[in-house]
Amino acid sequence: MANVISDETIEYVGILAKLELTDAEKEEAKKDMGRMLDYIDMLNELDTSGVEPMSHVFAMNNVFREDVVTNGDEREKILKNAPEQKDGSFKVPKTVE
Amino acid sequence: MNSLLEMTAVQLGGKIKSREVGVVEAAKAALAQIQAVEPAVCAYVTVDEAGALRQAEAVQKKIDAGELTGPLAGVPAAVKDNMCTEGLLTTCSSKILYNFVPTYTAEAVLNLQKAGAVILGKTNMDEFAMGSTTETSAFGVTRNPWNLEHVPGGSSGGSCAAVSANECFYALGSDTGGSIRQPSSFCGVTGIKPTYGTVSRYGLIAYGSSLDQIGPIAKDVSDCAAVLETIASYDRKDSTSIPRKDCDFTSALVDDVKGMRIGIPRDYLGEGLDGEVKAAILQAAKVLEEKGAVVEKFDLSLVEYAIPAYYVIASAEASSNLSRFDGVKYGFRAKEYEGLHNMYKRSRSEGFGPEVKRRIMLGSFVLSSGYYDAYYLKALRTKALIKKAFDKAFEKYDVILGPASPSTAPGLGESLGDPLKMYLGDIYTISVNLAGLPGMTVPCGTDSKGLPIGLQLIGDCFQEKNIIRAGYAFEQSRKYESPKIARDAQAAAGYGGAQGGPADGIRNRIAETAGKEA
Numbered sequence: 001m002a003n004v005i006s007d008e009t010i011e012y013v014g015i016l017a018k019l020e021l022t023d024a025e026k027e028e029a030k031k032d033m034g035r036m037l038d039y040i041d042m043l044n045e046l047d048t049s050g051v052e053p054m055s056h057v058f059a060m061n062n063v064f065r066e067d068v069v070t071n072g073d074e075r076e077k078i079l080k081n082a083p084e085q086k087d088g089s090f091k092v093p094k095t096v097e
Numbered sequence: 098m099n100s101l102l103e104m105t106a107v108q109l110g111g112k113i114k115s116r117e118v119g120v121v122e123a124a125k126a127a128l129a130q131i132q133a134v135e136p137a138v139c140a141y142v143t144v145d146e147a148g149a150l151r152q153a154e155a156v157q158k159k160i161d162a163g164e165l166t167g168p169l170a171g172v173p174a175a176v177k178d179n180m181c182t183e184g185l186l187t188t189c190s191s192k193i194l195y196n197f198v199p200t201y202t203a204e205a206v207l208n209l210q211k212a213g214a215v216i217l218g219k220t221n222m223d224e225f226a227m228g229s230t231t232e233t234s235a236f237g238v239t240r241n242p243w244n245l246e247h248v249p250g251g252s253s254g255g256s257c258a259a260v261s262a263n264e265c266f267y268a269l270g271s272d273t274g275g276s277i278r279q280p281s282s283f284c285g286v287t288g289i290k291p292t293y294g295t296v297s298r299y300g301l302i303a304y305g306s307s308l309d310q311i312g313p314i315a316k317d318v319s320d321c322a323a324v325l326e327t328i329a330s331y332d333r334k335d336s337t338s339i340p341r342k343d344c345d346f347t348s349a350l351v352d353d354v355k356g357m358r359i360g361i362p363r364d365y366l367g368e369g370l371d372g373e374v375k376a377a378i379l380q381a382a383k384v385l386e387e388k389g390a391v392v393e394k395f396d397l398s399l400v401e402y403a404i405p406a407y408y409v410i411a412s413a414e415a416s417s418n419l420s421r422f423d424g425v426k427y428g429f430r431a432k433e434y435e436g437l438h439n440m441y442k443r444s445r446s447e448g449f450g451p452e453v454k455r456r457i458m459l460g461s462f463v464l465s466s467g468y469y470d471a472y473y474l475k476a477l478r479t480k481a482l483i484k485k486a487f488d489k490a491f492e493k494y495d496v497i498l499g500p501a502s503p504s505t506a507p508g509l510g511e512s513l514g515d516p517l518k519m520y521l522g523d524i525y526t527i528s529v530n531l532a533g534l535p536g537m538t539v540p541c542g543t544d545s546k547g548l549p550i551g552l553q554l555i556g557d558c559f560q561e562k563n564i565i566r567a568g569y570a571f572e573q574s575r576k577y578e579s580p581k582i583a584r585d586a587q588a589a590a591g592y593g594g595a596q597g598g599p600a601d602g603i604r605n606r607i608a609e610t611a612g613k614e615a
Contacts, residue, residue, distance in 0.1 A: 009462075016461040017416060018423070019454055020442040029458055035517060036459055040405040043475050046482065053477030056307055056337070057293055057484060057533030057558070063336040077200040083430035090425055093437045 003037035005030040101126050102263040102587050103579060106172045106320040109266055113160065113171040120160065120171035123266075124153040124215050127173040131217065131264045133586035139239050139606070140249075140259035142178045143186045144218035147602020149173065152215045159213065168323050170213030175265035177256050178219040179226055180206055180311070181300040185216075186605060189302050190234035191224045193448030194428045195607050203300025204335070205269060205311045205328040212327045217265050220255030221606075224450045225419065226276055226304045228252050229519050230512050233452040236606040238509060241283060242580040243548055247506040250280030256314050257284040263583040267315035267324050271301060272536075273308045274407055275501070275526025281314055281538040282501035282551025285578070287568070288314040289321045292558050293533035294339035296325075297332030303418040305411035306337075308530040316577050318539060318568040322346040325561070341559065349562035354570045355389030357563070358494045362397035365499035365525055377542035377550040378500050384574045385498075385567060395493070399486050402479050403528035404520055408456075409463050409476035410531070415453075416460025422448065455516065484532045491557035496567045498554055500525055501538045505548035525553060535561045539568045540577070 010026050010033075021029060075088060084091040101109070101118065112118040128146055135141060153173075159165040176182060179189045181199035188194045206216070223233040231239040231254025239254045241247040242262040249258040253270030257280035260268050270277040272290035281288030289312045296311040303309060313324035326347055331340040361382060366375055386392045424430035424444030431443035449457070463472035490497060502522060512519040529536040534555055541552035552571065554564040 013458050013462050013465070016465060017454075017457045018420070018438075018441050018445055019449075019457065020439075020446045021454075025454075029455070032455055032516065033459060033462065036408065037472075039517060040409055040472060040476075042405050043402060043409075043479050046399075046402060046479060048475060048478035048482065051478040051481050053474045054481035054484060055477055058337075058339065060337065063333065065333060071201075074200050078426075081197055081200075081427035083424055083428070092425055093434065093440050095437045 002041065003034045005034045102130055102583070104266070105316045106266040107168050107323050110168045110170060110172050114166070120153040120157040120215065121150060123171060124149050124173050124217070127217055127265055129590050130262070130583070130586055133590055134242070134262045134264060134582055137240065137245055137582060138242055138258050138262050138264070139237050140220055140255045140262065140264055141175070141218045142188055142190060142221050142236050142255070143603065143605040145185055145216065145603050148185065149215055149217045156213045156215060165213040167212045167327070169209070169327060171215065172266045173215045173217050174209060175217050175220050175256060175259045175268040176206055177222055177253050177268070177270050179222060179271055179302045180269060181302070182206060182216065182219065185219065187219065187302070188236065188607070189225050190222045190236055191449065191453070192235045192429055193422045193445070195235070197427050199300070201300060204297035204330065204332045206300065208328045208330055209269070220253070220259050220268060222255055223252035224453050225302070225415070226252040226271060226273055227415070227452050227456055229275070229279060229522055230507070231255060231280070232509070232513055233450055235450055236610045240509070241506050241548070242582050243285060244506070244546065245582070247508055247548060248283070248512070250283035250502070250506060252276040253314065254280045257281050257286055257288065260284070260286045260314050260316065261580055261583070263579055263587065267313060267320050269311055269328070270314045271309055271311050272530065273305045273411060274530050275523045277312045277314060278501045278526050278536055278538040278551070278553060279523070282553070283506035283549065285540045285549030285580070286314055287317055287321050287537070287539050288312060289325055289537045289561070290529065290535060291325060291329065291561060292535045294337050295329045295341060295344070297330055297335040297338050299332050299334040305414040306418060307414060308411060318565060318572050319347070319350050321537070322350055322565050343559065343562070346561055346565055349565040350569045351566055352570050352573050354385055354567055357390040357496065357567060359385060359390045359392045359496045359498050359567065360395045360490060360494035361392065361498050362400065363394050364397050364400040369503050369521070369524070370500060371504040371544070373544040374500050374504060374550050378498070378552055381541040381552045381571055382498055384571055388570055390567070392498070395490065397486055397490055397497070399483050400524065400528065403483055403531055404524060406476040406479040406483065407523070407527045407531060408459070408520060409472050410480065412456040412460035413464050413473050414460070416457045416464065419453070419457055424448070452516070480531045483528050487528070487532045487534060487557070495560070495563045496554050496556055498552065501551040501553040502526070505544045505546070505550060529555055533558055535564060537564045537568050539572055541571070
């Protein structure tokens with residue numbers, strides 16, 4: 001395997017991805033990612049010098065509109081989906097000491 | 098009565114219009130079929146019996162009042178569970194959305210409802226549309242109605258299985274790398290992935306936003322054209338939506354391919370392609386040639402590079418799109434955690450399945466500083482080259498013809514052990530998404546095991562009508578068939594309507610699956 005994923009890399013990617021992996025999952029992820037990157041490295045066979053990266057197939061423009069509310073008050077409906085709520089707001093663990 | 102479920106959506110719509118079939122009667126027949134075959138097929142995550150009957154009564158009234166006159170008015174349909182439906186559970190087949198009830202309806206579904214569709218329920222899928230077998234669903238595995246030991250394909254496996262088993266008359270799916278076309282091929286039904294931007298993505302829970310498109314799945318090309326015509330719309334709520342004036346797709350339902358230039362990429366017929374699939378595809382090409390099309394082989398090039406480019410781009414977009422699932426506003430929240438960040442991490446780690454985590458990790462990696470240029474930008478440059486290769490091909494051809502998948506449906510459990518091998522199965526479908534092109538799968542035969550084979554037709558951007566015309570012309574050469582399980586259920590049932598459902602009239606697999614886990 002050409003791409004060897006280190007413990008540090010998996011830790012770092014776990015932080016970016018906001019995922020908490022078990023030790024077994026980390027080992028699995030190292031193997032999976034290494035194998036995928038080996039495969040993805042195939043792209044290096046292509047000469048892409050001078051080729052612009054294409055994020056969208058068609059030209060994309062900003063779509064502007066007036067900032068006007070068109071839907072009604074859906075607070076109650078929306079809060080129904082909240083895992084926890086309090087006083088008409090989403091409830092989250094304490095963030096400021 | 099048995100023949101009712103065998104009708105295409107447009108045929109049923111005609112019978113409803115002429116008052117030969119009632120809307121409630123059609124909904125009840127579909128619900129009874131669901132009740133009969135679901136224990137074996139598991140195509141739905143949620144079946145909304147009471148809601149379907151309510152909608153049916155309301156639609157019948159509007160038809161009687163002359164307010165609804167379209168070809169699909171009153172026809173029962175199913176929707177993939179990644180499209181938001183107001184008031185009806187929408188899970189993406191993920192534990193992290195196990196209890197999510199949207200406050201609004203996806204634009205494509207809304208367009209169907211305006212045309213008088215009766216929505217029966219939400220269909221199973223690979224979790225967040227990541228997978229090719231519908232086995233990564235958190236709520237059970239959907240089975241292929243042609244052989245229950247085989248997968249239906251994915252990720253729109255539930256929608257395709259439901260259409261195939263006559264559990265609905267048509268369904269919506271979504272296609273990011275082949276998720277409409279490949280399961281359509283495996284289940285012996287027809288599916289279209291339209292040109293990017295044709296159908297609004299508003300309310301479609303995003304996976305790879307630059308690749309995702311919603312499209313129809315049905316028994317034949319005519320149904321798909323009628324449904325696509327209904328769901329296509331310019332939508333200001335989707336900034337990638339494209340205003341089109343040529344969405345009269347049913348006008349292309351013409352049995353005439355004289356002079357049509359059809360190219361078969363040699364790269365699509367090489368190593369890895371199953372012999373029986375290859376023979377069926379070439380036979381289909383011959384049928385079109387005999388009808389007057391000019392068919393030749395050519396070198397498309399770059400085909401093998403589409404898969405690595407796709408997995409970089411799709412995973413990168415997924416890692417960003419799925420960051421919204423954090424246990425705050427909706428869905429699953431972990432029971433035990435220490436502080437806010439740990440709550441995010443635990444909720445996500447317990448809520449997402451292995452394939453979703455794999456792609457979020459890969460996506461986070463290729464976007465991270467130090468790797469962004471080498472992986473992400475390299476993939477976007479490759480995408481530009483692939484698009485150019487298609488542009489060149491469409492200078493010479495109206496339609497590109499090939500298989501939808503290298504093989505027929507694999508057995509249950511054969512694919513998940515080796516993700517990379519599963520990804521390689523997307524080789525014929527993935528480049529279409531990268532290039533934003535329309536693509537369609539039409540059934541063209543079965544293999545020696547009796548599993549369906551699908552023919553893929555690819556058009557240039559905005560040229561759906563070419564592939565619809567070719568597909569329609571080809572389809573005239575064969576007869577649509579339902580699998581035995583659908584016909585047996587129809588023969589056994591009296592269709593007195595669906596009885597014995599739960600009191601609230603909504604059934605879903607969430608509780609069942611949770612029970613199994615505990």
